[in-house]
Amino acid sequence: MKNLKITALLAVLAFSPFYANVFPVTPASIVKKVAEAAKWKSETIDVGKIPQGKPKLIRFEFTNTSSQPIMIDKVAPSCGCTTADYTKTKILPGKTGFVEASYNAAAEGAFSKSITVTMSDNQNPKVLSFKGTVVK
Missing domain, CATH: 2.60.40.10 (Immunoglobulins)
Incomplete structure (x- = not known):
């Protein structure tokens, strides 16, 4: 059971930087470019x-x-x-x-x-x- 928790925690940590780059941080800048x-x-x-x-x-x-x-x-x-x-x-x-x-x-x-x-x-x-x- 302890190995399962450690594996799950490592999986979450491993994929966190990936997901951080997928979603735009400042969508307002995209809207501003289109509006201009x-x-x-x-x-x-x-x-x-x-x-x-x-x-x-x-x-x-x-x-x-x-x-x-x-x-x-x-x-x-x-x-x-x-x-x-x-x-x-x-x-x-x-x-x-x-x-x-x-x-x-x-x-x-x-x-x-x-x-x-x-x-x-x-x-x-x-x-x-x-x-x-x-x-x-």
Whole structure:
């Protein structure tokens, strides 16, 4: 019985350093690297006053700050009055990409709209917003 306890203790001690290297100690650093893959020039744009009946094009630009190519997987405008276009090819490290929103300025008055962007490197979507006032 004593030999069994000693063998079990030696087995636990022998495998302890192995398991210590398997689990990451600081998962926050991994999250930080993923979150910084796309550096946006601006996440909110105020377009000011725009004329009624003329669509307004709003452009959001970003730079790939990671060491891997990234791609925009999905772009979803918040309403039917906004359409979106975006870079559809891989964005190499250090290169720039874009998301464009075209807002149909049909109704007079203040507006605030958003576009949700999902990238290949990160499944947490980025919400970009723009606002302004439609005038006659």
